[in-house]
Amino acid sequence: MAIGIKDVAARAGVSTATVSHVLNGNRPTRPTTRQRVLQAANALGYAQNQAARNLAVGRSSLFGLVISDIRNPFFPEISAAFQDQALLHDMDAVVLNTNYDDHRMLNSVKRLIGLQVAGVAVLTSEIDPAVTALLEEREIAAVYLDLGKVDRLVANISIDYEHGIAEALEYLGQLGHRRIAYIGGPPHLLSARRRKQAFLDSMRATGLEAGHAIDADFGVKGGYFACSKLLAASTESVPTAIVAANDLTAIGVLHRAHDGNLRVPEDLSVIGFDDILMAEFTQPALTTVAVPRSEIGRTAFQALWSMLGEPGGEPGAAGREFRLGTRLIKRQSALPPRTPPEERDASDQS
Amino acid sequence: MAIGIKDVAARAGVSTATVSHVLNGNRPTRPTTRQRVLQAANALGYAQNQAARNLAVGRSSLFGLVISDIRNPFFPEISAAFQDQALLHDMDAVVLNTNYDDHRMLNSVKRLIGLQVAGVAVLTSEIDPAVTALLEEREIAAVYLDLGKVDRLVANISIDYEHGIAEALEYLGQLGHRRIAYIGGPPHLLSARRRKQAFLDSMRATGLEAGHAIDADFGVKGGYFACSKLLAASTESVPTAIVAANDLTAIGVLHRAHDGNLRVPEDLSVIGFDDILMAEFTQPALTTVAVPRSEIGRTAFQALWSMLGEPGGEPGAAGREFRLGTRLIKRQSALPPRTPPEERDASDQS
DNA sequence: AGCGTTTTGTTAATCGATTAACTTGCGCGG
DNA sequence: CCGCGCAAGTTAATCGATTAACAAAACGCT
Numbered sequence: 001m002a003i004g005i006k007d008v009a010a011r012a013g014v015s016t017a018t019v020s021h022v023l024n025g026n027r028p029t030r031p032t033t034r035q036r037v038l039q040a041a042n043a044l045g046y047a048q049n050q051a052a053r054n055l056a057v058g059r060s061s062l063f064g065l066v067i068s069d070i071r072n073p074f075f076p077e078i079s080a081a082f083q084d085q086a087l088l089h090d091m092d093a094v095v096l097n098t099n100y101d102d103h104r105m106l107n108s109v110k111r112l113i114g115l116q117v118a119g120v121a122v123l124t125s126e127i128d129p130a131v132t133a134l135l136e137e138r139e140i141a142a143v144y145l146d147l148g149k150v151d152r153l154v155a156n157i158s159i160d161y162e163h164g165i166a167e168a169l170e171y172l173g174q175l176g177h178r179r180i181a182y183i184g185g186p187p188h189l190l191s192a193r194r195r196k197q198a199f200l201d202s203m204r205a206t207g208l209e210a211g212h213a214i215d216a217d218f219g220v221k222g223g224y225f226a227c228s229k230l231l232a233a234s235t236e237s238v239p240t241a242i243v244a245a246n247d248l249t250a251i252g253v254l255h256r257a258h259d260g261n262l263r264v265p266e267d268l269s270v271i272g273f274d275d276i277l278m279a280e281f282t283q284p285a286l287t288t289v290a291v292p293r294s295e296i297g298r299t300a301f302q303a304l305w306s307m308l309g310e311p312g313g314e315p316g317a318a319g320r321e322f323r324l325g326t327r328l329i330k331r332q333s334a335l336p337p338r339t340p341p342e343e344r345d346a347s348d349q350s
Numbered sequence: 351m352a353i354g355i356k357d358v359a360a361r362a363g364v365s366t367a368t369v370s371h372v373l374n375g376n377r378p379t380r381p382t383t384r385q386r387v388l389q390a391a392n393a394l395g396y397a398q399n400q401a402a403r404n405l406a407v408g409r410s411s412l413f414g415l416v417i418s419d420i421r422n423p424f425f426p427e428i429s430a431a432f433q434d435q436a437l438l439h440d441m442d443a444v445v446l447n448t449n450y451d452d453h454r455m456l457n458s459v460k461r462l463i464g465l466q467v468a469g470v471a472v473l474t475s476e477i478d479p480a481v482t483a484l485l486e487e488r489e490i491a492a493v494y495l496d497l498g499k500v501d502r503l504v505a506n507i508s509i510d511y512e513h514g515i516a517e518a519l520e521y522l523g524q525l526g527h528r529r530i531a532y533i534g535g536p537p538h539l540l541s542a543r544r545r546k547q548a549f550l551d552s553m554r555a556t557g558l559e560a561g562h563a564i565d566a567d568f569g570v571k572g573g574y575f576a577c578s579k580l581l582a583a584s585t586e587s588v589p590t591a592i593v594a595a596n597d598l599t600a601i602g603v604l605h606r607a608h609d610g611n612l613r614v615p616e617d618l619s620v621i622g623f624d625d626i627l628m629a630e631f632t633q634p635a636l637t638t639v640a641v642p643r644s645e646i647g648r649t650a651f652q653a654l655w656s657m658l659g660e661p662g663g664e665p666g667a668a669g670r671e672f673r674l675g676t677r678l679i680k681r682q683s684a685l686p687p688r689t690p691p692e693e694r695d696a697s698d699q700s
Numbered sequence: 701a702g703c704g705t706t707t708t709g710t711t712a713a714t715c716g717a718t719t720a721a722c723t724t725g726c727g728c729g730g
Numbered sequence: 731c732c733g734c735g736c737a738a739g740t741t742a743a744t745c746g747a748t749t750a751a752c753a754a755a756a757c758g759c760t
């Protein structure tokens with residue numbers, strides 16, 4: 001049988017109210033009683049019944065975290081950071097995958113509402129308006145990614161793709177690249193559109209003529225095939241550098257280059273996006289624009305936490321906008337474009 | 351203010367009990383009343399208050415899933431599969447990372463108990479006995495990985511490392527390898543010990559003399575340095591093939607080989623373990639022993655689900671042992687040991 | 701019609717915490 | 731020595747569902 005607050009109270013020789021006060025620190029308690037209670041709780045291995053607690057305080061200690069797919073290496077870090085923060089504040093997180101399916105997303109949020117979560121972070125790349133509407137109607141604190149709108153209970157984290165991309169293009173420009181192609185993500189995803197736009201704008205700003213920009217699917221194979229297309233162009237317009245919309249795509253490019261006997265970075269420079277863990281360990285290590293994933297998770301939690309008011313009345317802070325930067329991580333996949341042919345020979349024992 | 355069962359009852363002109371019966375289907379209800387209730391609930395946008403529900407039934411619709419670290423590519427698939435199953439059965443999962451810390455693991459389980467979870471899956475590679483004791487004492491259904499013990503409320507999933515390893519060694523043997531080295535994981539982790547033992551046993555069984563078996567840390571860098579050590583041996587005893595305890599380690603080996611101008615698989619064959627997503631995309635694609643991660647997640651859920659009895663009395667099935675196989679995935683990182691020099695030329699356009 | 705059964709619905713106790721309102725004990729100034 | 735005020739604890743109402751026990755209605759059968 002489970003051990004309840006009553007058992008603790010009995011063992012400590014006080015009332016349940018006192019135990020509650022000690023445990024939650026809502027009221028000062030004399031040190032000696034305090035000790036007794038704490039010891040009793042410990043001895044019995046008491047674990048607060050959250051269900052009862054939530055019922056009483058009218059709010060659960062759960063936050064919901066909705067992501068696209070935990071199998072996508074973009075998300076684990078976000079999720080871990082979010083949970084680490086939760087732990088610090090004595091909360092827990094329920095993480096739900098939408099599998100990129102709007103319907104499933106809506107469903108997930110409904111489930112979360114049923115769980116009486118205190119707040120919901122929706123960190124997917126595309127957000128169904130029905131979701132924001134639902135959350136708003138239920139007056140549940142929410143934080144989104146790149147939704148570009150804040151409200152009393154709506155916070156937003158926007159990623160500054162522009163900066164990282166600009167850095168990347170600047171770098172490539174300094175290296176001497178002129179024909180730079182871009183491989184984007186599926187256009188129905190907001191994050192893919194935003195990245196592409198940032199690329200296009202940055203190219204213009206840097207004074208580089210836009211090379212090809214084609215779309216792929218954010219996957220390794222998509223990157224592979226997209227790269228094939230790029231390479232098939234007339235020799236004149238084959239790019240000397242490729243920027244990919246995410247690291248998985250960049251890895252596909254790396255493979256395609258390898259299969260086509262192109263050396264990276266000597267013959268082709270490649271820059272990825274995201275800086276997933278794997279990026280450090282590709283062959284060659286991927287130069288990439290880092291998206292601060294841990295920080296996204298951390299910030300998302302903080303955003304929710306700050307909007308939480310006292311269950312009684314205090315409204316909690318209004319939602320606000322958080323802006324997170326991106327920056328270029330220089331590794332080995334980008335170098336100056338092809339040097340004169342005579343320098344190329346079979347030996348790669350440098 | 352939130353809408354409660356009372357509001358629904360009022361609107362439908364019945365008692366709260368009836369509403370509850372309709373919603374939970376514990377008792378048959380006349381179709382007409384049923385309709386009225388359902389409509390009322392719908393019209394009001396009623397959402398069950400899980401906190402109250404849990405308190406009443408004494409158990410939540412939550413399962414706990416304890417893993418080492420979601421950032422480790424071994425876990426996301428397990429977690430996703432577990433959650434997919436949960437969704438099918440109208441349950442949710444709270445996933446907690448232990449970060450390989452016993453203390454944090456115990457803490458996590460305590461949190462889960464507080465949440466009144468209906469069951470807990472502990473799928474870390476090392477399990478603190480205090481955890482099993484706690485769960486047992488609280489009579490909470492639990493499923494573990496390789497704990498080698500089952501009970502009424504304790505199920506176990508054991509991974510048949512032996513089979514996959516045997517396959518790998520057989521394969522290597524057929525290819526003509528004789529000097530095969532092994533790079534293990536940190537010996538304080540059970541899974542690392544089990545894998546190493548399986549390797550050692552298999553070597554003996556296959557009639558191969560055991561080469562070096564050294565321990566590393568399950569990380570890429572650890573693999574890199576371990577490989578260095580192996581390569582530093584006198585030429586006579588440098589292995590022609592290396593089996594790594596996990597794919598991350600194998601990737602480290604791949605890097606070390608590359609940095610040492612050894613070609614994989616021509617000069618050195620490498621076999622990994624786990625078959626993480628990344629394994630398909632290393633250069634060359636990694637031959638590895640696949641651990642059925644999705645199946646682990648799925649099975650873990652099923653194990654818990656089947657042990658769940660009626661909250662009232664029905665005890666639910668007793669815990670049992672599940673055995674999951676491993677098998678060799680042949681990709682490109684293993685080949686016969688170095689062939690006569692004249693066969694080596696630059697062209698790899700096969 | 702009369703009576704036992706079954707079906708359908710209601711009343712009210714219950715889950716385990718929180719917390720407002722109340723009691724008790726104690727120190728201290730006048 | 732009285733009485734005020736604060737500190738420390740306790741009592742009991744409360745949160746919103748579930749569900750056992752009960753009541754009423756409907757049905758079937760002779």
